[in-house]
Amino acid sequence: MQSSPQPLSAGALALAQSFVRIRTVSDGSNLELIHAIRDALAPLGVKSRLTYDDSRTKANLFATLGEGKPAGIILSGHTDTVPWDGQDWSVDPLGGEVRDDRLYGRGSADMKAFIALAVANARTFLEADLPHAIHFAFSYDEEVGCFGVRGLIADMREAGVKPLACIVGEPTSMVPAIAHKGVWRYRCCVRGKEAHSSLTPQSVNAIEMAARVVTRLRDMAEGFERSEPRYEGFDVPFSTASVGQFHGGIADNVVPRDAEFRYEFRDLPTADVHAMQRELVAYAKSLEPAMQKVAPGTGFSFEPICEIPSFLGSEADAVTRLAQRLAGERRTTNVAFGTEAGLFKQAGIPTVVCGPGSINQAHQADEYVSLEQLARCEAFLQGLARTREFG
Secondary structure, eight states: OOOOOOOOOOHHHHHHHHEEEEEEOOTTTOOHHHHHHHHHHHTTOOOEEEOOOOOSEEEEEEEEEEEOOOEEEEEEEEBBOOOOOOOSSSSSSSSEEETTTTTSSSIIIIIHHHHHHHHHHHHHHHHTOOOOOOEEEEOOOOTTSOOHHHHHHHHHTTTOOOOOOOEEEEOSSTTEEEEOEEEEEEEEEEEOOEGGGGGGGGGGGGOOOOOHHHHHHHHHHHHHHSSOOOOOSSSSEEEEEEEEEEEOSTTTTOOOOOEEEEEEEEOOTOOOSHHHHHHHHHHHHHHHHHHHHHTTTTTEEEEEEEEOEEEOOOTSSSHHHHHHHHHSOOOOOEEOOOOHHHHHHTTTTOOOOOSSSSSTTTTTTOEEEEEEHHHHHHHHHHHHTTOOOOO
């Protein structure tokens, strides 16, 4: 079913290179890129709505191609990237270099090239005079918790925009993805009571109390692996739980007053992550009476760090069938990584994930996307411009 795509247009490649060259690591601003997109759309008569974070150093961009037409299809992407500190790159991460039919640079696969292709083909969408609108939804801070897109979706609602569907252009090798796990990260802080290590009965050891909860988390993870109903199609077909960081203590001979650890759940679309978190918190709280018998004020506190809901679409969804047709793919896939798709789906918008490149190249040294994948994506978008009916 898949055929050889037409060559990638020079303009689309040049725009992708220019976007890769703009630094948009999540710890800094993305406004240079957002303004570049806005300025590329303005000469076409396309207005951009920007929604900012509290510091006004980051923004989402929402633009409608075909203002006044019935709401249509969202093309969604995030503008931020992960850092490259400590990675062994052989090219400049911000170079946007093309070598061996690959575009190299941080964000080339994840996912500035998709955004560039959409923007480069804006004129194509406008000149197609589609009966429905095409929307661009480009967010900030996806990599650190999908924070920006929440404001974008809220702003879209307030503006009365009710899209028919959403295509999230994360790297899936142009195979439509209809499911991914959620990513839920939490910080647990433990307050104990310090003492000289020769007087342990007069203390509450925060590290030891934290370790009990970590052990419980590990028990839960083993339970998921042992007993949870499998969801075939995922590399790991059950939910997982793990600890990523653990800190505590100031000296060998001081019973530690404070400890902190960070952990995550990656839940199947069919699992109840909130029940998982409640179970762990309840276990921690069950330890507090004994702790507080020694020292009032000791105990546990929990704080969410990242809450990315799982995503579950369907092969029967019209947007999935559309993506299959445009990509020339009979199959669908599930992906292991989190995306903004679950949030669009929660907003009542049928969604599919489909974009150029592979997640295997993302977040790595010498990140790249092949020009063949970009050509396939551009053909996909130009096919979308010829789609007169949806549903």
